[in-house]
Amino acid sequence: MNCNIAVIKGDGIGPEVVTEAMKVLDAVGKKFGHTFNYEQLLMGGCSIDKYGDPLTDETVAIAKSKDAVLLGSIGGNTQTSPWYKLPPNKRPEAGLLKIRKELGLFANLRPAYLYPELKEACPLKESVAERGFDMMIMRELTGGLYFGERYTKEIDGVMTAVDTLTYNENEIRRIAVKGFDIAMKRRKKVTLVDKANVLDSSRLWRKVTEEVAKDYPEVEYETMLVDNAAMQLVKDPAQFDVMLTENMFGDILSDEASMITGSIGMLSSASLNETKFGLYEPSGGSAPDIAGQNIANPIATILSAAMMLRYTFDLDKEADAIENAVKKVLEEGYRTIDIAKPGEPQVKCDEMGSLIAERI
Ligand code: NAD
Numbered sequence: 001m002n003c004n005i006a007v008i009k010g011d012g013i014g015p016e017v018v019t020e021a022m023k024v025l026d027a028v029g030k031k032f033g034h035t036f037n038y039e040q041l042l043m044g045g046c047s048i049d050k051y052g053d054p055l056t057d058e059t060v061a062i063a064k065s066k067d068a069v070l071l072g073s074i075g076g077n078t079q080t081s082p083w084y085k086l087p088p089n090k091r092p093e094a095g096l097l098k099i100r101k102e103l104g105l106f107a108n109l110r111p112a113y114l115y116p117e118l119k120e121a122c123p124l125k126e127s128v129a130e131r132g133f134d135m136m137i138m139r140e141l142t143g144g145l146y147f148g149e150r151y152t153k154e155i156d157g158v159m160t161a162v163d164t165l166t167y168n169e170n171e172i173r174r175i176a177v178k179g180f181d182i183a184m185k186r187r188k189k190v191t192l193v194d195k196a197n198v199l200d201s202s203r204l205w206r207k208v209t210e211e212v213a214k215d216y217p218e219v220e221y222e223t224m225l226v227d228n229a230a231m232q233l234v235k236d237p238a239q240f241d242v243m244l245t246e247n248m249f250g251d252i253l254s255d256e257a258s259m260i261t262g263s264i265g266m267l268s269s270a271s272l273n274e275t276k277f278g279l280y281e282p283s284g285g286s287a288p289d290i291a292g293q294n295i296a297n298p299i300a301t302i303l304s305a306a307m308m309l310r311y312t313f314d315l316d317k318e319a320d321a322i323e324n325a326v327k328k329v330l331e332e333g334y335r336t337i338d339i340a341k342p343g344e345p346q347v348k349c350d351e352m353g354s355l356i357a358e359r360i
Contacts, residue, residue, distance in 0.1 A: 001034045001313060001315065002034070003035065003068075005067065005070055006039055006062060006069045007040045009072045010072040010074040010075075011074050011076055011288075011291075012073060012286025013072070013073070013290060013291050013296035014044075014072025014074065014286055016291070016350075017072055017298040017301040017302075018070060018071075019353070020301065020350060020352065020353025021302045021304065021305040022070075023353045024353060024356050025305050028318050028322065031321070031360055032315070032317070034318070039066065041063060042059065043074055043095040044093075045074060045083045047095060048083055048090070048092065054090065054094045054098070055099055063102075067276070067277065067313070069099070069103075069280065070305060073284065074092045074096060075288075076092065076288050101142075103271075105272060105273050105278075106175060107138060107141060107174075107178045107271065107272045107273075108140075108141045108250065108254075108270070110267065110268075112254075112258060112267070113133070113134045113261065113266075114129065114260070114262075118262060120341070121262025122262045123259065124237075124260055128237070133237035133238045133260075134187075134241075135241060135242070135257065136241065136243070137245070137253060137254040138242055138245070138250070139245060139246075140167075140175050141247060141250075142247075143166065144166070144167060144246045144248055148165055149164045150162060150163045165248075167201045167204060167205065169204060172204060173208050173211075175244070177212055180212060180242075182242055183216070184216065186241055187241040188218055188219045188220060189219065190222075190241070191229070191242070191243050192244050193223075193224050193226050193249055194206060194246070195227075196225070197225060206223060209221075229245075229249075230256060233257060237260060263297070263339050264284040265297030265299060266297065266299050266303070266339070267284065268301070268303035269281055269307075270307045276312050276313075277312065278308060280304040280305065280312075281301070282304055294349045295336065295337045296336070297336040297337070297338050299352065302353070303326060309322070325357075329356055329359060334351075336348075
C-alpha cells in the first residue's frame with residue numbers, strides 16, 4: 001500500500017519522538033511491503049518563527065491532500081518563550097485548534113492501557129491494577145458545552161453566566177457510528193456515558209446511540225451515568241472497552257483514564273473525521289524541560305503511528321506488530337527516563353525507537 005502522510009514534528013521533543021515513529025513505520029513498510037511517503041510541514045512555534053503564523057493556509061491545504069497527519073507536539077515554555085507574548089490567536093496552540101477545525105476532526109480517541117511491566121506506576125490498589133485494563137475513550141470534540149452560546153451579564157442586578165449545551169442528532173450519530181466501528185476492531189463492547197437522568201442532550205444521545213447499536217448486533221451496548229463512570233474508572237477499569245461520550249465528560253474522563261496508566265510518555269491519541277482521515281499525536285505536550293536531550297519517551301508517538309495504521313489504513317496486522325514490539329521491549333526491561341524505576345538503567349529516545357523497530 002502507498003500511504004501519504006503529512007508529518008508535523010512541531011516543537012520541543014516533537015522532532016525527537018516523531019523521528020522515532022517514522023523509523024518504526026519504515027521498519028513496518030520494509031517487513032509488510034508498504035511505502036510511507038512523508039511530507040514534512042511546520043506548525044506551532046517553529047511555524048511562527050518562519051512565517052509569523054502558527055499554521056498557514058498553505059500548510060492546511062497540503063495536510064488536507066494527504067491520507068493522515070502524524071503530529072509531534074507544539075508549544076514551548078509558557079512562562080519564558082517569546083511565543084507567549086503574542087496575542088492568543090497567534091500563539092502555537094492556535095495552530096492546533098485551527099488544524100482540528102479545518103480538518104473537521106470531531107472524534108477524539110484516547111486509549112488507556114496498563115502494561116503489566118509498568119503496573120507499579122498505576123496509582124490504583126494492587127488488586128485492581130493486577131487485573132490490568134485496556135480501554136478506548138471516544139470523546140466528541142466539536143460540539144456540546146465548549147462550543148455553545150455563552151455570555152455573562154447582569155440580570156436584575158445580579159451577575160449571571162450562561163453556557164449552552166447543544167447537540168443535534170447528526171452530530172451524535174456520526175460519532176456513535178465511529179464508536180461502534182472501533183469496538184468491532186476491539187473487544188466489541190460500547191459504554192455510552194451520559195447524564196440522562198438530568199440532561200435533555202444526554203437523552204438524545206441515548207436515543208440515537210440505541211438506534212445505531214441495532215446495526216451492530218455483535219457489539220454489547222450499555223449506558224452508564226457519568227458520575228458512576230468516574231467511580232468505576234478507579235474501582236474496576238477492566239470492565240470498559242470503548243467508552244463513548246460527549247465533549248466535556250470526555251475531557252474529564254480521558255484525563256482520569258490517562259492518570260491511572262501512570263505515564264504520559266506512553267499515551268497515544270487520534271482525532272478522526274467522517275472519512276478515514278485522521279490526525280495522530282501523543283497525548284502529552286512538547287515537554288520543553290527535556291527537549292533536545294534525546295531522553296524523551298517516543299512510545300506514545302510510536303503507538304499513535306500504530307493507531308494511524310489501524311484506523312486510517314485498515315492495516316490491523318501491521319498495527320499489531322508495532323504494539324507487540326512495544327510490549328516486547330518493555331518485557332525485556334528497556335525503559336526511558338519517565339518509566340524507569342530509581343536505579344534502573346535508562347535508554348535514550350533514539351535507542352528506544354531502534355529497539356522497537358528491530359522487533360517489528
Ligand atoms: P507536557 O506534557 O509537555 O509535560 C509534562 C511533564 O511530562 C514534563 O515533566 C515532561 O518532561 C513530561 N513528559 C511529557 N511527554 C514526555 C515524554 N514523551 N517522555 C518523557 N517525559 C515526558 O505538558 P506541559 O509542560 O504542561 O506543556 C508544555 C508545552 O506543551 C506547553 O507549551 C503546552 O501548551 C504544550 N502542549 C501541547 C500539546 C499538543 O501539542 N497537543 C498538548 C499539551 C501541551
